[in-house]
Amino acid sequence: MWYNKGVDLLTVSVTARESAGEPYTLVEITGEADVTNTDELRRLLDEEVAQQPRTLIIDLSGLRFMDSSALHALLRVNRSLDRQGGVLALVSPQPAVAKILRLTTADRLIPVFDSVSAAAAG
Amino acid sequence: MTWDGKTARREPAEHDALTRQPVPRPDGDGPVPRPPSPDPDDPMSYDYTTDLAAIRAVVHRYALQAGLTEARAIDLTLAVSEVAANTVKHAKSPGSLNIWYDAKEIVCQVHDEGVITDPLAGRREPSLDAGGGHGLWIVNQVCDQVEIESDETGTTIRLHMNLPLRGVGQ
Numbered sequence: 505m506w507y508n509k510g511v512d513l514l515t516v517s518v519t520a521r522e523s524a525g526e527p528y529t530l531v532e533i534t535g536e537a538d539v540t541n542t543d544e545l546r547r548l549l550d551e552e553v554a555q556q557p558r559t560l561i562i563d564l565s566g567l568r569f570m571d572s573s574a575l576h577a578l579l580r581v582n583r584s585l586d587r588q589g590g591v592l593a594l595v596s597p598q599p600a601v602a603k604i605l606r607l608t609t610a611d612r613l614i615p616v617f618d619s620v621s622a623a624a625a626g
Numbered sequence: 627m628t629w630d631g632k633t634a635r636r637e638p639a640e641h642d643a644l645t646r647q648p649v650p651r652p653d654g655d656g657p658v659p660r661p662p663s664p665d666p667d668d669p670m671s672y673d674y675t676t677d678l679a680a681i682r683a684v685v686h687r688y689a690l691q692a693g694l695t696e697a698r699a700i701d702l703t704l705a706v707s708e709v710a711a712n713t714v715k716h717a718k719s720p721g722s723l724n725i726w727y728d729a730k731e732i733v734c735q736v737h738d739e740g741v742i743t744d745p746l747a748g749r750r751e752p753s754l755d756a757g758g759g760h761g762l763w764i765v766n767q768v769c770d771q772v773e774i775e776s777d778e779t780g781t782t783i784r785l786h787m788n789l790p791l792r793g794v795g796q
Contacts, residue, residue, distance in 0.1 A: 513679075539711040540676045569682060571707050572760035579754055600700045607767055608760055 514541040515566075516548045521555065528559035528624055534566030537574035546577045553584045560585055561623045565596035575604055582614050591615075593623035672723045676714055681723060682707050685734060692727035693789045701768035702787050706734045708761035709783050713738040717781075727789065731770070734785045742776040 513535045520530040529552055537545055552560060560581065564570075582592045594616045597605060605611040617623035670688075674681050685706045689699035706723065713721035717740030724735045748762025766772050771786035 536679050536682070538678050538707060539714050540678055569679075569703075569707070571678075571704070571711055572758070572764060573711060575760065576757055580757070583755070599697070600704060603697075603700055604704060604764065607764055608754065610754060613754055 514545060516545060518552060519563075521552075522557040522559065528561050529555065529557040530561045530563060530620060532563040532566060536569040537567060537577075538569065538571040539573040542573040542577055545574055546580065549577060549581045550584075553581055553588070553590075556588050556590065557585075558590050559593065559624070559626075560590060561593045561595060561620055563595045563620060564598070564601055567601050568598060570601045570604055572604065572608070575608060575610060578614065579610060591626075593617055593626075595620050595623050670725050673720050674710060674713070674723060675720050678707055678710050678714070681710050684723070685725065688725045688727070689732060689787075692732040693792060694732065694787060695790065698787060702732065702734065702785065705765040705768050705785050706736065708765050709736045709785070712761055713740060716740045729789065729792075731786050731788050733787075735782060736785075737780060737782045739780040740776075741778060742774060742781050747774065748772070 514537055515532075515534045517532045517534075518529065519532055520526050520528065522529045531549070531552060533545070562578070562581075578592075578594070585592050592614055594605070594611075594614055596618060597616060602611075602616075605614075605616065615623070672681065672684055682703045686699050686703045689702045690696070694702060710721055710723070713719075713736070717738040719739040721736055721738035724737075726733055748766045751763055752759035765783075765785065769785045770788045773782075773784040773786075775782045
């Protein structure tokens, strides 16, 4: 799945979906996430939340940039999962993404891990 | 991180209210250079609509060229992107970005036709549950100085970031 709006490019890929044989749902977000593509990001993440995973891991290693709009999309996922008894984990943010997570203290609300395996281990 | 000092350093009379041109600063550093005229051929001046990735690339490049560290260049890029995002969300008109720097600081000026009515916009930390409102707050956290002028004709936001001292001991 990919979405291209203006010159900005955001790709959201679901590489694993929690099931009998899969212990978690893994979503990779790559490109740059900002206000111009937050609606698409929110919609795609909502689809995964609606599957009611117990563990949703978002791999941010390919995300070069995230603004506060996109951050709020992640915070919304975190709140929804929390209500459903699920857990959100973020993996490998690049420096610009790590900065906004730290500035807003979102990284104290949502656990951040160095690798998918570390996130899966909780 | 706190930047309590910056509020005190805001100078209400730093620019002429009518012409919006910088006036000489009281610290004796001389006038702030005038922003370049909005000429599409001028690399320091950009008009934008929703092409925020392009804006970020420009800011990052100038920030490094001016002498900011990579971490501070990232901060400035984030700040400008948040301001430009407000244009996309609220202004319903194109915005313009001007960048200039001297030996001491880099300044990014964003202008659009949106109106900010809250005099404390970006000065209070929003709740993470608020669903929004972090843009200008982030801008205030990362920049060394933020000037906001807004009236019914539009908004001009000037983001200042100090450059590291160079040539110390020479």
